[in-house]
Amino acid sequence: MMETSLSHLEQSYDMGRVEIAPEVIQVIAGIAASEVDGVAYMNGGFVGELVEKLGRKNLSKGVKVHLGEHHTVVDVSIVVQYGEHIPDVARQVQHRVKNGIEDMTGLEVVEVNVHVVGVQVSQPVKLNREEK
Numbered sequence: 001m002m003e004t005s006l007s008h009l010e011q012s013y014d015m016g017r018v019e020i021a022p023e024v025i026q027v028i029a030g031i032a033a034s035e036v037d038g039v040a041y042m043n044g045g046f047v048g049e050l051v052e053k054l055g056r057k058n059l060s061k062g063v064k065v066h067l068g069e070h071h072t073v074v075d076v077s078i079v080v081q082y083g084e085h086i087p088d089v090a091r092q093v094q095h096r097v098k099n100g101i102e103d104m105t106g107l108e109v110v111e112v113n114v115h116v117v118g119v120q121v122s123q124p125v126k127l128n129r130e131e132k
Helices: 022-034 047-054 084-103
Strands: 011-014 016-020 041-044 063-067 072-082 106-121
Touching: 011 084, 016 022, 022 041, 022 063, 022 072, 041 106, 072 084, 084 106
Parallel strands: 072 106
Antiparallel strands: 011 016, 041 072, 063 072
């Protein structure tokens, strides 16, 4: 579930190069997003679900990374807990993902697009219906 324009992020320093694989950026984004209050879980689609059924925790589930030379765009798909204010949760996800990636990699995050793909209902919803 990863789309990149480079096979890795590479930066040169006096002592050599540092390479950061896109999967690392996905994991950072996935952890940051999943730690936001109101996020029920990340939605990774078929491949993400298959990996988890095989017994491996997929920390990059629901994250797509689009790398430029020194910047990135991140798409995050989440399911929000019922009763949460979706715009607030989405803004917190954007903030946490951007800061997490920038702090750990030095890469500029130009966009964090949050896709709310569902709502998690923990208890049955009672409907007010008049019976005739």
